[in-house]
Amino acid sequence: MKTGRITTAAGSFLTLFALTLLPWGEFKINRVARGIPIQAMGFLGWAMWTTSIVVLLLIIAVIRWKPRFFNAILSWILLFLPSLGLILLSRYIPDGVDFDPKVARISLGIGFYLFYVGILLLLSKTAYPKLKIFLSFLFILAFAGNMDALGLVREYRNIEETFLRELSRHLTLALFSAMAAILPGILLGYAAMRYPKAREWIFGFVHVFQVAPTLSLLALMMIPLTALSKAFPFLADLGIKGIGFAPAFIVLFLYSLLPITANTYAGLKQTDPAVLENAVALGMSPRQTLINVWFPLTLPSIFAGIRTAMTQNVGNTILAGLVGGGGMGALIFLGLSQSALDLVLLGTIPVVVMALILDAVFEVVEVGTVRKLGVDYDQNLRVE
Known part of the structure; x- marks a missing residue:
């Protein structure tokens, strides 16, 4: 009240x-x-x-x-x-x-x-x-x-045509880079749960990319990609080179790993051991227990990690404009270079709106998954 x-x-x-x-x-x-x-x-x-x-x-x-x-x-x-x-x-x-x-x-x-x-x-x-x-x-x-x-x-x-083109590029880059991180993130989260000795190394690996500044990662990624495109010209023809889509996609992919990995681990960690013991008592093999019991109970937490990765990527994709990756960042930096505040806002406002819409959509999916499965979980659980 x-x-x-x-x-x-x-x-x-x-x-x-x-x-x-x-x-x-x-x-x-x-x-x-x-x-x-x-x-x-x-x-x-x-x-x-x-x-x-x-x-x-x-x-x-x-x-x-x-x-x-x-x-x-x-x-x-x-x-x-x-x-x-x-x-x-x-x-x-x-x-x-x-x-x-x-x-x-x-x-x-x-x-x-x-x-x-x-x-x-x-x-x-x-x-x-x-x-x-x-x-x-x-x-x-x-x-x-x-x-x-x-x-x-x-x-x-x-710039209507340019705006729509860059908006499409922004969404494509943000969504597909996060989607590419879903399976590796889930596997890393499971590995951290399954092999306790490897947990510190796994989370140390994914934390490095979250802590490192995005611009620094983009600059570091440009060096090997440029060398590869020169050594193998066919890669440049495929768009894999030091500037453009490739370095931005790889950096955004690496940034998406932590929330998915951490939430997968958290979901697996908080699963009630009694449920797993009951599954084994019913004659389920370890593989059946993982697929039919453990993984479904972890899905809501995994969806929360994907939701975080998606909304995070929508904002981070702005920096792709600095390396020729396109997106709304291209309009924002063009507006800054021309001291055109309206152009800066034209690039910024859609990013905010897209992040809010994606967050709302995945929240609905997340809540729907919880209700459908009849399970609940602690959203405040974090990996130490």
Whole structure:
């Protein structure tokens, strides 16, 4: 109860603070020019701004005291507020400024981001919070066609084909490198459980890649791959060379080993010995016990490791852009080199969204597996 009140209070403070004091964006006459701050009052006008404050206070009060009927109605109104605010913001035209409508843009400011975070906090205390949070983001995407003046939309339209290509590369690299680590990770986890003397060496091996900086691993991987491609030219024709897809894939694969290995070991370790003894008493061979009893009971923990590896890889794949591997990192680093914040955000936001979606999908799979198998496990169990 106390946590819920704090969340509601934080959401209320952020939305009202952003709506009254913080700039929602900056009007720029071109991509890199210094912007003119835009307050909420500037693009809403006095009447609509005052109305917005009153309506928001009413919604917050309803959510706070939770009358069911009004809560159900007004909480859904919150879904539309971020997209409505962006549409109105994109229609803002400053007075006394000469600009080319084809080049000028509005970059989002701290005000909008804090307002949106506040809305998400308020939605989290209503019924079906995850669905409503997802729909609020979906509405922004659905109405993006009415926000042509926003810098993010302009950048997307300028490089739409490149954006979709790099997004596909990013997902391919992140997912397939993690998928390639599933079987080796499970085998390493089983080996650590089966052979206690080898456990320290196995976890020392997979920990090295987690501890080492990603950029360092990429640089180290480029050296042998470059030598191999020169010694065997057909490898270069297959794309295995010092720059590009290969070094990024190998590094991401190595990064994915630890969570899968550790969770496999943890799942095997916490299996009740009495269950295994009963399986042996029923006449099962060690192989049958492993396949029919031990492994199914470990599946939820393995899924948790795969979930961690997948979401981790989505973020780490950004660095593939530094070695020619493509992905959203290519857009982010291009934006940084050109001092184009909108392009940086265009590359960053999809990465965050992809990580959240993947995490949610694998959480559903993980929970579904637990329920189907009728088993439970300690998610806080960690390998020392």
